Amino acid sequence: MASYELDGVERRRSFALDIGATAAIVVGICGLFLFDISEPRGIVDGVGYAAVVALSVRLGERMLIACAIVTTALTIVAAFLLPDSGISVEGMWENRAFAIICIWIVAGILLRRLWLEAYIVSRENTLHNNQTALGTMIREALLSDKPLQARMHCIEELAAETMQCDLCGIFQPSLDERKARITNVWDRSAKRHFILRDVPINDTPEFRQAIERDFVVAADDIFTSPAHRDRLGILQPMGVRAVLVADTFSQQPGVGYLVFALRKPHRWTRQEIAFARGVASLVALLFADNQNIETLAALDQVGEAIYAEDRFGVLQYANRAAKEYSRSENGGPASPLPRPDKPLLGDNDMHEVHHHDRDLEIQRLRLPNEGTLTRINDVTSRNAAAAARIQYEARLQQGAKMEAIGQLAGGVAHDFNNILGSIMGFAGFLVQDLPERSAEHGFAERILSACERGKELVEQILSFARARAVERGAVDLSLLLKRNREFLMGLLPPHVDLKISFPETALPVFGSTAQIGQLVTNLCINARDALAQEAGVIGVTARLATAAEIESLREPVEASNERQFGDVQPGRSYCLLQIEDNGCGIPAETLDRIFEPFFTTKGRHRGTGLGLAVVHGVIASTGGAYRLSSLPGKGTVFTIYFPLVSEVPAEAGQPHPPAIPRGSELILIVDDEPDIADMLAIGLERLGYETVGVNDPLEALAAFRENPEAFDVVVTDQVMPRLRGLDLIRQLKQIRPQIKAVLCTGYSDGTNEEVSRAAGADAHFRKPVDATQIARRIRNLVEQSP
Numbered sequence: 001m002a003s004y005e006l007d008g009v010e011r012r013r014s015f016a017l018d019i020g021a022t023a024a025i026v027v028g029i030c031g032l033f034l035f036d037i038s039e040p041r042g043i044v045d046g047v048g049y050a051a052v053v054a055l056s057v058r059l060g061e062r063m064l065i066a067c068a069i070v071t072t073a074l075t076i077v078a079a080f081l082l083p084d085s086g087i088s089v090e091g092m093w094e095n096r097a098f099a100i101i102c103i104w105i106v107a108g109i110l111l112r113r114l115w116l117e118a119y120i121v122s123r124e125n126t127l128h129n130n131q132t133a134l135g136t137m138i139r140e141a142l143l144s145d146k147p148l149q150a151r152m153h154c155i156e157e158l159a160a161e162t163m164q165c166d167l168c169g170i171f172q173p174s175l176d177e178r179k180a181r182i183t184n185v186w187d188r189s190a191k192r193h194f195i196l197r198d199v200p201i202n203d204t205p206e207f208r209q210a211i212e213r214d215f216v217v218a219a220d221d222i223f224t225s226p227a228h229r230d231r232l233g234i235l236q237p238m239g240v241r242a243v244l245v246a247d248t249f250s251q252q253p254g255v256g257y258l259v260f261a262l263r264k265p266h267r268w269t270r271q272e273i274a275f276a277r278g279v280a281s282l283v284a285l286l287f288a289d290n291q292n293i294e295t296l297a298a299l300d301q302v303g304e305a306i307y308a309e310d311r312f313g314v315l316q317y318a319n320r321a322a323k324e325y326s327r328s329e330n331g332g333p334a335s336p337l338p339r340p341d342k343p344l345l346g347d348n349d350m351h352e353v354h355h356h357d358r359d360l361e362i363q364r365l366r367l368p369n370e371g372t373l374t375r376i377n378d379v380t381s382r383n384a385a386a387a388a389r390i391q392y393e394a395r396l397q398q399g400a401k402m403e404a405i406g407q408l409a410g411g412v413a414h415d416f417n418n419i420l421g422s423i424m425g426f427a428g429f430l431v432q433d434l435p436e437r438s439a440e441h442g443f444a445e446r447i448l449s450a451c452e453r454g455k456e457l458v459e460q461i462l463s464f465a466r467a468r469a470v471e472r473g474a475v476d477l478s479l480l481l482k483r484n485r486e487f488l489m490g491l492l493p494p495h496v497d498l499k500i501s502f503p504e505t506a507l508p509v510f511g512s513t514a515q516i517g518q519l520v521t522n523l524c525i526n527a528r529d530a531l532a533q534e535a536g537v538i539g540v541t542a543r544l545a546t547a548a549e550i551e552s553l554r555e556p557v558e559a560s561n562e563r564q565f566g567d568v569q570p571g572r573s574y575c576l577l578q579i580e581d582n583g584c585g586i587p588a589e590t591l592d593r594i595f596e597p598f599f600t601t602k603g604r605h606r607g608t609g610l611g612l613a614v615v616h617g618v619i620a621s622t623g624g625a626y627r628l629s630s631l632p633g634k635g636t637v638f639t640i641y642f643p644l645v646s647e648v649p650a651e652a653g654q655p656h657p658p659a660i661p662r663g664s665e666l667i668l669i670v671d672d673e674p675d676i677a678d679m680l681a682i683g684l685e686r687l688g689y690e691t692v693g694v695n696d697p698l699e700a701l702a703a704f705r706e707n708p709e710a711f712d713v714v715v716t717d718q719v720m721p722r723l724r725g726l727d728l729i730r731q732l733k734q735i736r737p738q739i740k741a742v743l744c745t746g747y748s749d750g751t752n753e754e755v756s757r758a759a760g761a762d763a764h765f766r767k768p769v770d771a772t773q774i775a776r777r778i779r780n781l782v783e784q785s786p
Helices: 002-038 049-059 061-080 089-142 148-163 205-214 232-238 270-301 320-325 380-433 439-464 477-491 513-531 547-552 611-622 674-686 697-706 725-735 753-759 771-784
Strands: 167-173 179-187 192-194 216-219 242-247 257-262 305-309 315-318 348-355 358-366 372-378 473-476 496-501 508-511 536-544 562-565 574-581 625-631 635-643 666-670 690-694 713-717 740-745 763-766
Touching (some): 002 061, 049 061, 061 089, 089 148, 089 270, 148 179, 148 257, 148 270, 205 216, 205 242, 257 270, 270 320, 320 372, 358 380, 380 439, 380 674, 473 477, 477 513, 496 513, 508 513, 508 611, 508 635, 513 536, 513 611, 513 635, 697 725, 713 725, 725 740, 753 763
Parallel strands (some): 713 740
Antiparallel strands (some): 167 257, 179 192, 305 315, 348 358, 562 625, 574 635
């Protein structure tokens, strides 16, 4: 209210001054004129009118000019009304000419002053309008949450209205940066927005030089502007004559810009050029802000955590993934973002840290302002997968090593079987022929005893080598432990306590009764030897395995005192056989070798080094898995997981071996080992049979072709050069289907009873075998034939 009263006072004061000045001017002019015409020549002669003209400046330009004209006229008229006295007429006109000159000099100076005042006021008004428009643009276009298109419309409309131009448009670079994409154009007279097609970039030298130098190109008339000679075809159809282009500071000069256009020639003022630069800067900020928003939105979608800090370590930005690392739990204070302990010394570095049970890979990059950009990658899954892969590769290497050793051991066992078979056969002949009380008879019996130990050794080697010739089926683990309880207790000294635990229900597993029994025996013997002469306990437990125990086998083993072998199938049921002791344990450096054949820490008189090798082979052949845990001075726990089967084995008694039968048939014996062939021939001949021994299978085939009816039975080895035993049997059966064929095989090709019978063999034996065993089977075959 006070401001309005003050304005009224000022207005009244100004009005009073104007009235006073007008009255003073009128009185002054009239008084000077009356005084001039009443005094002789030379007394006044128009002097004093310049002061009155100066006083009229308050009433404006028109009153000043009118006052100068009136006083000039009165100065001239008064010359004719003066009394004829005083100076000469010539002197009077000189004085009056000087007075008129003074009047117009004063009038000119005062007109210049009025023009300057008007110019200053106009510039102040223009500056005020421009500042007001820029402020509105900042508020409405930069600080608002309107869509980008709406903010661009706001800038164009305000800029066109402030500049009083006909068209205002914003150009952006296209994707190939060879064309300008006209985002939008505002037609002020038509009050509408429209879009034009993309236009090529203005590459004229004059335009490029002006843009790079001043960031603005002003053309008062496009027909006379060299910078727009290539734009006439675009601008002329729209009626444009004057153009003002301001660079918006995009990727390269002259690609993105703001354009003002008039449909008539126009001389662009400095204020207009400065305003265009200011609006172009706002457009650049608008585009940068929008690009930053899109960039930050994209960074928020990135799975990796990214955050930036200034040179003082103050957080400037963190994307959504980074904020997850500092999210507080249960409403507590936010935790700091993960960062390495060491400062960034170079331009970049890489660290791995452990943060809240996660493995993080942190990469830091030095920014130009000495700040730091940090990228966080969660490598927990990758590290876990790498650890699992290393574990799996180690298990594969262990399995491959054991497989290679098993194949080698099987090959050795095959060759040793042939040697052992011939020794046992000929030693048996000596036992039969020598007097019972003679020293030579005792020597022969000792040879047979040594051969039996060798045979047991071969059986262990074959068990380790996963001999496929072993017949497997459903084995009740509970029943097996029940039957072997007394046997296992007999293996232990009095100071060792054996505790066996198994369920009353059946635990049917796939395997061989003999092999699984050998497995339990070997592990109990190892536990006994680990106790040495100390009192201790050996625990044998069989039960169903829990789902958690099976799942644990799928996780990598990290402890140095544990080893694991074999894989379990998800969703399959397993039973658990655990044998543990509280003995001396196994050192960690020895764990990787204990399953190798012939490796032992017991000394040459206490073990062959095949016990755990056999255990490994049996587990592998049944498709099971095991985990071994041992601590020196604490004891060892061996846990085996056998896959369960649905069939429950039935109990059966042991048949009594039949008496040794004799016969008279002609038998063809084929074996590439002469000692084996001779041993079988002699043994069968002692039982009444006639024999023909051949060491070459092709010679045997040729002899059979000459007289197929001469032979009643053929006994052949499997692995022979030039022709294998089963192939020989097939060809013999093609010649004479009724011929009886017996196959004797070792380990090397894994041939078993089922495979042999499918190939045509009537009987199958595993070496070493003696003539008595073969004679019993021959007798059965001959008696069963029609």
